[in-house]
Amino acid sequence: MNTLYALIMAGGGGTRLWPESRVAFPKQFINLFKERSLIQIAYERIIPLIPPERVLIVTGQQYAEMAQEQLPELPAENIIAEPAGRNTAPAIGLGAIHLHRRDPAAVMAVLTADHMMRQEETFRAALAAAHQVAQDGRIVTLGITPAGPETGYGYIERGDRLDPLAGADGHVLFQVGRFREKPDRATAEQFVSSGRFYWNSGMFIWQVATVLAEIARQLPDLYAALMELQAVLDTPQEAEVTGRVWPAVRPVSIDYGVMENARNVVVLPVDPGWNDVGSWNAVYQESRRNSLSLPPDGNIVQGGELLTIDTQGCLIRSKKLVTTVGLRDLVIVDTDDALFICPLNRVQEAKTVVNRLKQSGQEAYL
Amino acid sequence: MNTLYALIMAGGGGTRLWPESRVAFPKQFINLFKERSLIQIAYERIIPLIPPERVLIVTGQQYAEMAQEQLPELPAENIIAEPAGRNTAPAIGLGAIHLHRRDPAAVMAVLTADHMMRQEETFRAALAAAHQVAQDGRIVTLGITPAGPETGYGYIERGDRLDPLAGADGHVLFQVGRFREKPDRATAEQFVSSGRFYWNSGMFIWQVATVLAEIARQLPDLYAALMELQAVLDTPQEAEVTGRVWPAVRPVSIDYGVMENARNVVVLPVDPGWNDVGSWNAVYQESRRNSLSLPPDGNIVQGGELLTIDTQGCLIRSKKLVTTVGLRDLVIVDTDDALFICPLNRVQEAKTVVNRLKQSGQEAYL
Numbered sequence: 001m002n003t004l005y006a007l008i009m010a011g012g013g014g015t016r017l018w019p020e021s022r023v024a025f026p027k028q029f030i031n032l033f034k035e036r037s038l039i040q041i042a043y044e045r046i047i048p049l050i051p052p053e054r055v056l057i058v059t060g061q062q063y064a065e066m067a068q069e070q071l072p073e074l075p076a077e078n079i080i081a082e083p084a085g086r087n088t089a090p091a092i093g094l095g096a097i098h099l100h101r102r103d104p105a106a107v108m109a110v111l112t113a114d115h116m117m118r119q120e121e122t123f124r125a126a127l128a129a130a131h132q133v134a135q136d137g138r139i140v141t142l143g144i145t146p147a148g149p150e151t152g153y154g155y156i157e158r159g160d161r162l163d164p165l166a167g168a169d170g171h172v173l174f175q176v177g178r179f180r181e182k183p184d185r186a187t188a189e190q191f192v193s194s195g196r197f198y199w200n201s202g203m204f205i206w207q208v209a210t211v212l213a214e215i216a217r218q219l220p221d222l223y224a225a226l227m228e229l230q231a232v233l234d235t236p237q238e239a240e241v242t243g244r245v246w247p248a249v250r251p252v253s254i255d256y257g258v259m260e261n262a263r264n265v266v267v268l269p270v271d272p273g274w275n276d277v278g279s280w281n282a283v284y285q286e287s288r289r290n291s292l293s294l295p296p297d298g299n300i301v302q303g304g305e306l307l308t309i310d311t312q313g314c315l316i317r318s319k320k321l322v323t324t325v326g327l328r329d330l331v332i333v334d335t336d337d338a339l340f341i342c343p344l345n346r347v348q349e350a351k352t353v354v355n356r357l358k359q360s361g362q363e364a365y366l
Numbered sequence: 367m368n369t370l371y372a373l374i375m376a377g378g379g380g381t382r383l384w385p386e387s388r389v390a391f392p393k394q395f396i397n398l399f400k401e402r403s404l405i406q407i408a409y410e411r412i413i414p415l416i417p418p419e420r421v422l423i424v425t426g427q428q429y430a431e432m433a434q435e436q437l438p439e440l441p442a443e444n445i446i447a448e449p450a451g452r453n454t455a456p457a458i459g460l461g462a463i464h465l466h467r468r469d470p471a472a473v474m475a476v477l478t479a480d481h482m483m484r485q486e487e488t489f490r491a492a493l494a495a496a497h498q499v500a501q502d503g504r505i506v507t508l509g510i511t512p513a514g515p516e517t518g519y520g521y522i523e524r525g526d527r528l529d530p531l532a533g534a535d536g537h538v539l540f541q542v543g544r545f546r547e548k549p550d551r552a553t554a555e556q557f558v559s560s561g562r563f564y565w566n567s568g569m570f571i572w573q574v575a576t577v578l579a580e581i582a583r584q585l586p587d588l589y590a591a592l593m594e595l596q597a598v599l600d601t602p603q604e605a606e607v608t609g610r611v612w613p614a615v616r617p618v619s620i621d622y623g624v625m626e627n628a629r630n631v632v633v634l635p636v637d638p639g640w641n642d643v644g645s646w647n648a649v650y651q652e653s654r655r656n657s658l659s660l661p662p663d664g665n666i667v668q669g670g671e672l673l674t675i676d677t678q679g680c681l682i683r684s685k686k687l688v689t690t691v692g693l694r695d696l697v698i699v700d701t702d703d704a705l706f707i708c709p710l711n712r713v714q715e716a717k718t719v720v721n722r723l724k725q726s727g728q729e730a731y732l
Contacts, residue, residue, distance in 0.1 A: 019687075019689070307719060307722060307723070309715055309718060309719065318705060320702075320704055320705050321385075321703060321704040321705070321728075321731055322704075322705045323705065323706045323707075323719045324706075324708065325707070325708035325709065325712050325715045325716075325718075325719070326708065326712050326715075327707060332705075332707065334700070334705055337686055337687060338686055338688075338689065339684060339686050339688045339689065339698075339700055340689045340690075341689075341690045341691070341693060341698065341707070342690065342691035342692060343691065343692045346691050349675055349691045349692075350691075352675060352691075353689045353691070356673060362687075
């Protein structure tokens with residue numbers, strides 16, 4: 001059977017978790033839960049299924065060292081540094097050529113670095129089933145059973161149900177009807193009530209040969225660039241060729257560039273207790289779920305020490321003593337150079353703060 | 367005419383301005399307004415009337431260096447260090463013996479280090495008048511025209527009006543009827559509506575010989591201790607005698623120990639726009655009054671930089687970038703080791719925070 005590898009996408013970003021998440025220290029490297037960063041949690045989640053030597057990370061050049069520090073057991077050659085961010089299709093293509101060189105028959109699971117899953121066993125079982133399904137050239141996407149009509153995710157509409165597949169271990173699979181971009185609220189509600197839609201998790205399982213064939217067919221320019229790079233991997237020319245080829249690569253997402261028109265795509269529904277930790281409110285909710293002994297006031301403190309008087313439902317991150325009187329449902333994030341205080345139901349506005357800082361040229365805070 | 371000296375009382379305290387005000391760095395040394403500390407403001411306020419060589423500061427031994435740093439033009443010998451706090455009567459007695467040695471005919475204005483006054487000219491004119499009135503042995507207290515029925519101050523009830531005094535420069539004076547301790551709300555309202563009560567400002571103007579005579583009569587133990595100290599001032603024995611005598615001095619306030627039963631006390635009403643800056647709300651209100659161009663959202667920022675979205679009526683002190691969303695009427699005080707967030711109408715509870723820290727033995731934060 002073709003061997004399963006993981007490619008963890010750790011490209012950067014996360015302005016909605018400002019001021020912790022910064023350009024120089026993005027979301028996936030921050031300790032948000034249990035003194036572990038999201039990338040450490042993502043890594044440890046798959047290790048029971050895929051050993052470290054078969055786990056690859058693709059990340060920005062500026063984060064390669066950080067990734068190695070946080071994942072010391074990961075072989076250094078498994079960290080693939082992008083010279084510049086070009087969105088997901090080029091990043092996956094870059095991972096694919098590295099993997100193809102190592103094992104042309106590899107099955108590659110594209111995974112995300114910045115999600116939490118409460119049912120890790122469920123997730124690994126789905127991944128193992130997808131590994132089986134991908135053996136015959138199918139492209140498997142993991143579709144998350146929606147917990148609500150979220151407007152922040154893309155959705156996958158399912159088509160016909162497949163006949164039970166050998167090795168799928170009881171998992172039900174469907175043809176993919178259509179990929180749908182982030183919907184408005186009303187549309188999202190229709191999606192969820194129909195029972196035929198899943199959140200697009202951004203996780204795909206496919207043979208590396210299949211990915212490269214789809215890129216060759218749909219994104220020939222990217223394919224040409226990847227082939228040029230592949231020819232010089234691990235040679236003295238690699239740096240020079242990369243420096244010349246990569247800047248010219250056109251940014252495009254894997255969803256838009258490949259998946260929407262890919263052949264032979266199936267969706268494997270899974271409900272692993274998924275949380276994309278896309279905002280401070282998501283961090284708060286996830287922390288509450290993780291707390292074995294949640295205090296009755298519902299305050300979550302990360303880092304420092306907390307002394308509260310009549311304070312409820314707050315998420316507080318600081319290295320200091322934080323003392324509060326009469327507060328409700330706020331997030332308080334105190335970093336070395338910035339303090340952010342916001343109601344949990346308005347945390348999306350962290351993005352507005354970041355945009356304003358950008359507009360006024362305060363680069364140091366980005 | 368007997369010469370006027372100032373004795374600025376800078377003993378310490380101010381837990382309601384925690385976490386800025388600390389045992390090691392109390393309220394009067396903090397920059398609360400215009401990048402000046404309260405003691406600097408108190409000093410600069412009287413300099414047009416009393417030159418630096420006639421201004422004395424009495425403060426705790428541990429604060430003497432701080433006082434000298436903040437008041438570099440003050441002669442070093444004018445800083446009188448108390449070996450330990452013994453409340454106001456001993457502190458004033460200590461100032462009195464120093465002053466008596468320098469000028470037995472001195473008139474001493476006992477002033478506070480931690481109040482703001484918006485009408486400094488009005489204050490200095492009252493002080494000059496009190497200086498005149500004290501020439502004949504009277505004790506003058508400055509009574510502040512109450513701005514409202516405050517329960518946090520003592521009050522002075524006026525008695526008969528004095529005949530116009532030569533040199534009082536048009537100021538009206540009254541006999542003192544009675545000193546009243548901090549009243550409850552209903553009593554305070556009666557006081558204010560009667561028009562016969564003033565806030566006890568803690569400021570007194572008297573001849574140094576008069577103070578010492580009253581201490582001799584009413585607090586003979588304190589007087590004996592002071593005389594023992596006076597005999598060795600500026601001799602090699604001073605440190606040894608102070609170290610032995612001072613710890614045995616009984617703490618007592620000047621109001622209770624001297625003023626309530628003093629002879630020949632008059633009250634000089636004055637309305638200098640007085641603010642005792644006794645809480646973060648008082649700091650906020652005073653800052654608003656001082657602001658030449660108050661922003662329409664009513665936010666006051668001291669120290670750092672502020673970026674707000676839908677935030678109104680907040681007082682923010684920090685060295686950092688502070689970013690807020692959707693906040694109303696809060697004080698946010700961010701120091702190196704502690705963060706305090708509280709509605710402006712509950713700032714009295716800073717004291718509760720300090721008490722809790724004390725109870726749990728967290729001395730470092732006091």
